[in-house]
Amino acid sequence: GESVGLHLPTLSVQEGDNSIINCAYSNSASDYFIWYKQESGKGPQFIIDIRSNMDKRQGQRVTVLLNKTVKHLSLQIAATQPGDSAVYFCATGFQKLVFGTGTRLLVSP
């Protein structure tokens, strides 16, 4: 079946640094990818998505890169802030989303 995995369970950065969170997926037919942010005690919050016909998409302070050749997805957060501290999940699927295990981002002042 389809699976996604995140490379690092925890990423620690300093405030103001850029953060890069990585994700690998197994199904080369995957067509749609989403990044979610989950804060403690809350449900996942949509950050950004990308279709497989694109290799880059930018939002406010965030960029998602998709490398279909190696089945790799990354989320880049510019000028990371303490409010960015959370667990980040990549997910794939159209209706039934398959989530990775998550990377905890810790931002220190």
Add this chain to the structure above:
Amino acid sequence: GAGVSQSPRYKVAKRGQDVALRCDPISGHVSLFWYQQALGQGPEFLTYFQNEAQLDKSGLPSDRFFAERPEGSVSTLKIQRTQQEDSAVYLCASSSRGYGEQFFGPGTRLTVL
């Protein structure tokens, strides 16, 4: 505007009890999803509705789990004869389309003693 709401936020059940978890999706959203999230893990798909039709229930772990959305809006996830391994956060999400961005509620944390 109002997001997805879930109730109760916390539920403690004794093993063997039945529980019912409620989800109020965003008004007008035709698609509704249930996920189960174990501690330290990502959400896992349980089931999906489009309006009142349950189109996919492949993720329900056993026949003790049952979900319904009789009028195409509010949904209830019922777990019969709860067991300790059912302890998790149950997340509900809704979408205005059958695909794409899903908006999640805060979840119901179920603890089975």
